[in-house]
Amino acid sequence: MSDFVPTREAGLSRLHAFVPRALRYAEERDFDRPGQPSVSRLSPWLQRRLVTEAEACEAVRTAHPWARAEKYIQEVCWRTYWKGWLEHRPEVWRRYGDAVRRLRESPPAGYVEAIEGRTGLPGFDDWAHELVRTGWLHNHARMWFASIWIFTLRLPWELGAEFFWRHLLDGDAAANTLSWRWVAGLHTPGKTYLARADTIARFTDGRFNPVGKLATEAVPLVEPSLGAPVEPWYPPVTRNPPVGPVGLWLHPEDLCVESANLGEVAPVGVLALWSESLAVAQAWADPVVTFTQAALADGASRAAVAWSADLRVVRADDPGPAVVEWARSLGLRTVLALRPAVGPWLDAGLAVEAALDRAGIALRWYRRDWDTLLYPAAKRGFFPFWDVAARLHLPVDHGATAAPARPAAGPPRGQEAGVAGKK
Ligand SMILES: Cc1cc2nc3c(=O)[nH]c(=O)nc-3n(C[C@H](O)[C@H](O)[C@H](O)COP(=O)(O)OP(=O)(O)OC[C@H]3O[C@@H](n4cnc5c(N)ncnc54)[C@H](O)[C@@H]3O)c2cc1C
Structure with a gap:
């Protein structure tokens, strides 16, 4: 039976059980180990907002010094970054959908073997089975899988993203599509992610070692320009009470x-x-x-x-x-x-x-205050976005150099538990 129980109560207890382990998250998070002791596995709840991003960040931040909490909060903010970025470029989602519909009609050779985990590549086949069986994969496994799919098997990234989308319990239009594009070199033009056998062996404690079987270079994919970003939808700052009932x-x-x-x-x-x-x-x-x-x-x-x-x-x-x-x-x-x-x-x-x-x-x-505050900062790369997002979470006594200013992103909103008012 799946240990992903779709209730808020189960999500909160998963979060609370993880908080003590968050202390070693920065050092351990890249290890894909049986039972996944290094990460929270909270993504299916965060994806449905059975538990909110604000709650997850707040729980970790109040339990640990900022230097220990930062990495986890940063990862949660990657989720918001991807979502905000896609709000500015809905064209990416439209193109992805068109490509999937086209490719599904005549999938390329090797596609069926890849999704059925019959390529003969150690690790890759196991992750294909694990995804279908459990609805979840470790972040590093997702990166390796996407990289091997694109650069070793030379399959279209859209079909790989769609395979994830069909099976992930945390499937997110932005995080999934844009992470695949990031691996392919489409998000940060020219910058790809190449999976290496020694990295896989190291971070799986030697469970998988596809030595000599993976592509040795990752030439970035290219695409027609996406055009200028669009403005996301934001709620008006003032409005009359809704007409009832x-x-x-x-x-x-x-x-x-x-x-x-x-x-x-x-x-x-x-x-x-x-x-x-x-x-x-x-x-x-x-x-x-x-x-x-x-x-x-x-x-x-x-x-x-x-x-x-x-x-x-x-x-x-x-x-x-x-x-x-x-x-x-x-x-x-x-x-x-x-x-x-x-x-x-x-x-x-x-x-x-x-x-x-x-x-x-x-x-x-x-729209939640969390999104309204942060989406405007998600126009470009992650690190300018993080400059804004981190200020929401810095403890008040963090020090003069990092003294939090109110983020300049977005219109001022009302208070939301765990978001506004936080330093
Ligand atoms: C190819 C690919 C596809 C992905 N598809 C999805 C997806 O559809 N949905 C999804 O939620 N995440 C996706 N991710 C991001 C990441 O792999 C998962 O969020 C993470 O593995 C979930 O496990 P966790 O809850 O233990 O994460 P933890 O490491 O415990 O992190 C806590 C939370 O932060 C968020 N988070 C962590 N890392 C990332 C990240 N790199 N990008 C965005 N959010 C992150 C998640 O909400 C996660 O639950 C994808 C990554 C890759 C490389």
Whole structure:
């Protein structure tokens, strides 16, 4: 049985069990060892926001000196960086989807052997099996797998990213697509990641050693220019209270809505909607579907309790008509939702918005303060982004040279537990 239990309670206990181990995270995190003692394995919960990034960072930062906590917080911030970067360049997601649809029609030679773990390459085949069996891989294994896929097997990166996307319990449109592009040399032009047998042997304690079997050079891939970045969506700084009665629509990208900055709202109903057509289009493997559906139910039941609201958990082919039907059944005038990030749930969300609009019902989007503060800094490379993100987490007594200024990124927002107000 999977030890990824899709509830907030299980995610929080995973986080708390990890906090003492975070002390050695910087030294140990690159080791891919059975049982994964070196990393938190919190990603499936963070991905659904059953546990928020703010909570994970706060737990580690308050338990350890900054010098010990920094690396973990930085890694959590990589997640936000990727998401913010893709918000500025949704074109990357569109091109990736087009390429996958095209390549799926006639996959290249060697593709089936690669996803079935029948290449004969030590490590690579094992990770292919491990991914399908468990829905998770260590970060280093993901890097090695992607590098071997692109530079040794010479397969299209999009099909490799799609293989991950179908099976990862933490599958994230931004982190997955952009990490594959980073390995391929498309994110930082000219800079690739080459997997080496000695690195693999060292960080797997000798379990795998594909010596003499891997590409010895990684020539960066190239692509047509992406054009200028676009401005992400941000909530207006001031707005009137939503017209009632209001309801809350939950999707699987944020399942801790009760801790988000919705202001003084009192939803009379909560809808957790699973879209069957979306799951089929994304070709998600059964464990991903099961995990996500259960996570959605967990998030919705907490939200319903938080606002003493009517709860409906619905599976529908087409999300638009399903949300309209629910809203009409409760006499709603406004539906509230946290806006999904670029990816399939945003597409679904925009279709829901259009369907509600046609029915004369407003959809009001929100965005967490965490994202609103940090996305504006994710336009270029990670390190300028980290300069901004680190200031949110530096302890107050960190010293004069590192005295935290309020990040200049984004408009000032309200307070969110564990984010604003932190130094
Ligand atoms: C090719 C490739 C594909 C990837 N696809 C995904 C994906 O779909 N979803 C996903 O969440 N991560 C992805 N990652 C990033 C990373 O591998 C995982 O987040 C990490 O392995 C999750 O394990 P953990 O929870 O033990 O991480 P820890 O090391 O304990 O880190 C804590 C948290 O920080 C975040 N994080 C850590 N490293 C990264 C990173 N490099 N990029 C982004 N976030 C990070 C995750 O939310 C993680 O749970 C990918 C990396 C590569 C190289």
